[in-house]
Amino acid sequence: MSDLDAKKQELKEYLTKIEYLNSLLGLVHWDMRVNIPQNAVNYRGEVAGFLAGEHYKLITSDKVKEFIEYFSTCENLDEITSASIRKLKKEYDQTMKIPEKLYVEFVNLVSVAESVWEEAKKKGDFNLFKPYLEKIINYNKQFAELYGYKKKRYDALLDNYEMGMTEEELDRIFMPLKDAIINLLKKLKEANYEPKDHILKGHYPITKQREFARIIAEKLGYDLSSGRIDESAHPFTIELGVNDIRITTRYDEENFITGLLSNIHEMGHAIYEQNISQDLKGTLLMTGTSMGIHESQSRFYENIIGRSKEFWENIYPDVTNFFPELKRLSVDDIYDAVNSIKPSLIRVDADEITYSLHIIIRYEMEKLMMDEDIDVDELPKIWNQKYKDYLGVEVQNYSEGILQDVHWSGGMIGYFPSYALGNLYGAQILNKMLKDIPDLYERIENGDFLSIKSWLNQNIHRYGSLYTPSELIEKITGEKLNPEYFIKRCEKIVEAKLR
Amino acid sequence: MSDLDAKKQELKEYLTKIEYLNSLLGLVHWDMRVNIPQNAVNYRGEVAGFLAGEHYKLITSDKVKEFIEYFSTCENLDEITSASIRKLKKEYDQTMKIPEKLYVEFVNLVSVAESVWEEAKKKGDFNLFKPYLEKIINYNKQFAELYGYKKKRYDALLDNYEMGMTEEELDRIFMPLKDAIINLLKKLKEANYEPKDHILKGHYPITKQREFARIIAEKLGYDLSSGRIDESAHPFTIELGVNDIRITTRYDEENFITGLLSNIHEMGHAIYEQNISQDLKGTLLMTGTSMGIHESQSRFYENIIGRSKEFWENIYPDVTNFFPELKRLSVDDIYDAVNSIKPSLIRVDADEITYSLHIIIRYEMEKLMMDEDIDVDELPKIWNQKYKDYLGVEVQNYSEGILQDVHWSGGMIGYFPSYALGNLYGAQILNKMLKDIPDLYERIENGDFLSIKSWLNQNIHRYGSLYTPSELIEKITGEKLNPEYFIKRCEKIVEAKLR
Numbered sequence: 001m002s003d004l005d006a007k008k009q010e011l012k013e014y015l016t017k018i019e020y021l022n023s024l025l026g027l028v029h030w031d032m033r034v035n036i037p038q039n040a041v042n043y044r045g046e047v048a049g050f051l052a053g054e055h056y057k058l059i060t061s062d063k064v065k066e067f068i069e070y071f072s073t074c075e076n077l078d079e080i081t082s083a084s085i086r087k088l089k090k091e092y093d094q095t096m097k098i099p100e101k102l103y104v105e106f107v108n109l110v111s112v113a114e115s116v117w118e119e120a121k122k123k124g125d126f127n128l129f130k131p132y133l134e135k136i137i138n139y140n141k142q143f144a145e146l147y148g149y150k151k152k153r154y155d156a157l158l159d160n161y162e163m164g165m166t167e168e169e170l171d172r173i174f175m176p177l178k179d180a181i182i183n184l185l186k187k188l189k190e191a192n193y194e195p196k197d198h199i200l201k202g203h204y205p206i207t208k209q210r211e212f213a214r215i216i217a218e219k220l221g222y223d224l225s226s227g228r229i230d231e232s233a234h235p236f237t238i239e240l241g242v243n244d245i246r247i248t249t250r251y252d253e254e255n256f257i258t259g260l261l262s263n264i265h266e267m268g269h270a271i272y273e274q275n276i277s278q279d280l281k282g283t284l285l286m287t288g289t290s291m292g293i294h295e296s297q298s299r300f301y302e303n304i305i306g307r308s309k310e311f312w313e314n315i316y317p318d319v320t321n322f323f324p325e326l327k328r329l330s331v332d333d334i335y336d337a338v339n340s341i342k343p344s345l346i347r348v349d350a351d352e353i354t355y356s357l358h359i360i361i362r363y364e365m366e367k368l369m370m371d372e373d374i375d376v377d378e379l380p381k382i383w384n385q386k387y388k389d390y391l392g393v394e395v396q397n398y399s400e401g402i403l404q405d406v407h408w409s410g411g412m413i414g415y416f417p418s419y420a421l422g423n424l425y426g427a428q429i430l431n432k433m434l435k436d437i438p439d440l441y442e443r444i445e446n447g448d449f450l451s452i453k454s455w456l457n458q459n460i461h462r463y464g465s466l467y468t469p470s471e472l473i474e475k476i477t478g479e480k481l482n483p484e485y486f487i488k489r490c491e492k493i494v495e496a497k498l499r
Numbered sequence: 500m501s502d503l504d505a506k507k508q509e510l511k512e513y514l515t516k517i518e519y520l521n522s523l524l525g526l527v528h529w530d531m532r533v534n535i536p537q538n539a540v541n542y543r544g545e546v547a548g549f550l551a552g553e554h555y556k557l558i559t560s561d562k563v564k565e566f567i568e569y570f571s572t573c574e575n576l577d578e579i580t581s582a583s584i585r586k587l588k589k590e591y592d593q594t595m596k597i598p599e600k601l602y603v604e605f606v607n608l609v610s611v612a613e614s615v616w617e618e619a620k621k622k623g624d625f626n627l628f629k630p631y632l633e634k635i636i637n638y639n640k641q642f643a644e645l646y647g648y649k650k651k652r653y654d655a656l657l658d659n660y661e662m663g664m665t666e667e668e669l670d671r672i673f674m675p676l677k678d679a680i681i682n683l684l685k686k687l688k689e690a691n692y693e694p695k696d697h698i699l700k701g702h703y704p705i706t707k708q709r710e711f712a713r714i715i716a717e718k719l720g721y722d723l724s725s726g727r728i729d730e731s732a733h734p735f736t737i738e739l740g741v742n743d744i745r746i747t748t749r750y751d752e753e754n755f756i757t758g759l760l761s762n763i764h765e766m767g768h769a770i771y772e773q774n775i776s777q778d779l780k781g782t783l784l785m786t787g788t789s790m791g792i793h794e795s796q797s798r799f800y801e802n803i804i805g806r807s808k809e810f811w812e813n814i815y816p817d818v819t820n821f822f823p824e825l826k827r828l829s830v831d832d833i834y835d836a837v838n839s840i841k842p843s844l845i846r847v848d849a850d851e852i853t854y855s856l857h858i859i860i861r862y863e864m865e866k867l868m869m870d871e872d873i874d875v876d877e878l879p880k881i882w883n884q885k886y887k888d889y890l891g892v893e894v895q896n897y898s899e900g901i902l903q904d905v906h907w908s909g910g911m912i913g914y915f916p917s918y919a920l921g922n923l924y925g926a927q928i929l930n931k932m933l934k935d936i937p938d939l940y941e942r943i944e945n946g947d948f949l950s951i952k953s954w955l956n957q958n959i960h961r962y963g964s965l966y967t968p969s970e971l972i973e974k975i976t977g978e979k980l981n982p983e984y985f986i987k988r989c990e991k992i993v994e995a996k997l998r
Contacts (some may be wrong), residue, residue: 017549020545020546020549020550023542023543023546024523024527024546024550027526027527027530028523028526031526031530035727036743037723037724037725037726037727037742037743037745038724039722039724039725039742039743040725040739040740040741040742040743042741042742043522043740043741043742043743044522044740044743046519047519047522047523047740050516050519051519051523223538224536225536225537225538226536226538226539227536228534228536240539241539241542241543241546242539242541242542243536243538243539243541243542244535244536244538244539244542244543246536
């Protein structure tokens with residue numbers, strides 16, 4: 001074995017250990033959110049802290065520094081090792097830049113902040129959460145300074161969730177999107193458009209919904225012999241290791257659409273993770289490349305497939321077989337209802353058109369938090385004003401306003417844009433896919449979901465984190481992220497409503 | 500802080516880490532047997548192997564040697580630290596004797612073997628499991644040689660589950676028990692006794708059985724805010740950490756007794772673990788002291804409480820409320836049926852009288868595996884012959900023969916005798932309890948299960964592993980293990996049937 005090969009082998013063994021710890025952290029968190037008995041939470045917190053500490057030790061060891069130095073000087077390094085080292089170096093650099101003391105303070109803060117937020121949301125009391133939000137903003141400012149950035153402080157945080165993303169780039173993408181959507185909502189209002197989502201209300205037994213989820217998994221190609229569907233308060237997808245990608249969902253007995261689309265969304269994430277090449281085992285690359293690309297996959301399945309007319313043509317016989325009362329509605333009725341457009345206060349319940357506005361509001365709030373010296377007292381007022389200006393809705397209490405999302409209480413600033421990027425990536429990918437598969441929608445109608453999955457596997461999934469998100473979108477579509485595809489899609493959807 | 504106190508603190512921190520790893524191993528194994536998607540088994544095996552390796556490192560470190568040396572020279576060491584060091588020393592000594600490579604190989608083997616066994620049992624295909632069983636026997640032989648023993652190789656394994664136990668001692672206890680039971684079965688046959696268990700056959704929806712399990716948990720005092728009830732092929736109890744003691748069960752739609760008694764059995768284990776003093780956190784002692792004592796608790800709940808007339812008097816209203824078709828039977832009918840004596844093929848379905856014969860057969864098989872050079876091909880035939888000779892039943896296929904139990908596939912040889920020891924400890928403990936609580940059976944009839952639990956908490960549970968099993972049984976009852984109490988109990992039960 002050459003010196004280089006021996007070193008590569010050593011690297012692989014080292015990264016494999018980190019992956020084992022990631023797998024254990026995945027299992028610990030999955031269990032905490034799906035199964036754990038209430039009295040066990042505290043001790044499990046200790047165990048999770050212990051694991052995180054072991055992970056920290058492995059990421060920041062001298063061994064890692066040595067690997068980075070060794071491979072940085074290698075010429076003609078293979079693509080996989082090179083990407084693997086890039087990822088390891090990023091984790092090492094980011095972790096080393098934050099003094100341990102500061103990091104522990106922050107972890108302690110957010111572990112309290114999340115429960116305070118829960119309480120504050122329940123009571124609709126912003127003042128309760130305010131001091132925590134203030135501290136979380138200040139810590140994130142400190143972190144951004146320590147990470148370093150070129151133009152805007154916020155950039156340092158954005159880069160954590162979407163490698164290379166900047167405020168300048170997001171402004172370029174989000175500004176036209178915001179104008180376009182506000183304009184479309186104006187048109188709908190002028191035409192007195194009325195959403196018809198209420199026609200779906202009924203009684204859908206949860207045991208039936210659970211069974212139906214398995215049929216959808218089979219259709220779409222979410223492999224349950226390498227996954228599971230469970231239930232939790234907030235739906236999520238989690239990797240527990242090779243061939244173990246689990247999703248959770250939340251069923252509503254009165255509305256089967258919530259649970260169905262939430263399942264399809266999470267299956268989009270899970271299909272991504274299940275189809276990454278196993279050659280990437282032991283490289284840290286066997287996971288989706290960014291939150292934005294991940295959301296593009298979940299939203300592709302949820303919106304582009306799951307809200308298409310052809311999808312409903314295809315599943316109508318199954319759906320009405322499971323829920324006979326739906327026979328009163330035609331495919332057209334259901335299709336119209338699941339595509340209702342309805343400006344509202346709550347992000348997670350938003351339709352495909354208004355969803356991005358919810359994100360853009362949070363993005364603009366985060367810019368204020370990070371780049372300006374904004375008084376935290378001002379934030380709720382600004383939030384409410386933006387909801388009024390962009391969506392035309394009045395926030396009545398903080399629970400359905402600034403307190404609605406968990407992210408900031410969890411210390412995450414810079415995450416929200418990923419959700420909107422997912423929509424944009426998705427539409428751009430669809431445009432390319434339609435060139436390769438012109439009969440895409442016929443295939444959906446015929447239930448040939450597996451050839452669509454196969455295209456995604458081939459062009460996106462298998463690469464895992466081998467490419468950065470911007471490299472990947474260029475590789476797939478031949479151009480960089482372009483908001484026009486999604487804007488056009490929104491215009492088409494609205495036009496159909498006005499016809 | 501004195502030097503001793505500082506050292507005690509250091510010990511506690513060290514043992515806490517070992518306990519975190521135990522907690523993670525518990526979670527990993529629980530998930531493997533309750534949830535894991537089939538394709539994830541191999542990778543999970545790697546992760547389990549990694550964890551076991553980390554555990555091995557902590558148990559065999561120089562630090563541990565230093566702790567043992569330091570505390571061995573301490574005079575007047577407190578009882579807890581002293582027992583803690585005794586336990587640590589035993590683990591250290593036993594582990595040091597097994598080379599790490601061999602141990603990790605073994606852990607990887609059994610994590611796969613369990614799923615192969617499941618498959619083999621499903622198909623009734625011994626050949627599928629045979630190569631794994633052969634390897635497991637060979638590893639255990641190697642381990643026994645490395646542990647060392649005085650007389651028989653098997654002794655080295657027995658000592659792992661029941662400290663100080665030997666083949667000679669078990670022969671002393673099991674021989675009279677075997678003769679007594681075979682003799683009782685002869686008497687029943689001569690008297691043309693016919694079991695009446697078939698009268699319970701019916702249709703008991705599994706969702707109802709699940710609900711009923713929660714009512715029984717509440718009655719007996721198995722705390723579900725520190726535990727869970729799930730389902731798995733082979734019922735078990737597992738500790739996932741402080742306040743997280745989970746049980747599993749297996750329901751039969753035609754016979755609610757199987758699931759009910761299996762639940763009560765596992766709750767007996769879980770109540771033991773849930774009620775160990777939390778002062779023992781960080782000492783390795785916060786777990787039951789031996790498998791035999793553990794089985795005494797599960798069988799106490801299953802047989803002494805769960806098969807008593809008074810228990811059925813108490814739960815009759817609830818049971819008939821959940822399963823109205825049972826109203827056709829009186830308490831006496833049900834009591835008679837759940838105490839049917841019926842030589843059969845399946846250990847877990849066995850009645851209290853014949854149960855010990857199932858164990859003695861496995862004990863004799865394990866003696867052959869460990870002490871002789873038996874060909875694995877021969878084992879099924881020997882198994883079948885013993886079932887014919889002792890119980891008078893014919894094995895028709897391997898699933899209900901040699902493949903019925905999970906233990907060997909889990910690598911455990913030497914565990915089975917604990918079950919029979921549990922019966923014997925249990926009867927001896929009952930004898931003492933009746934002196935302290937003469938109205939025991941009245942309390943059961945009145946549903947005052949918590950005062951019984953309280954006696955067990957006080958006399959057994961809270962101590963965890965502070966005492967060895969032989970110390971504990973002497974502390975409770977004033978004498979060493981004596982099989983006569985259980986033999987007398989069996990004779991009484993049979994006499995009642997012949998009356």
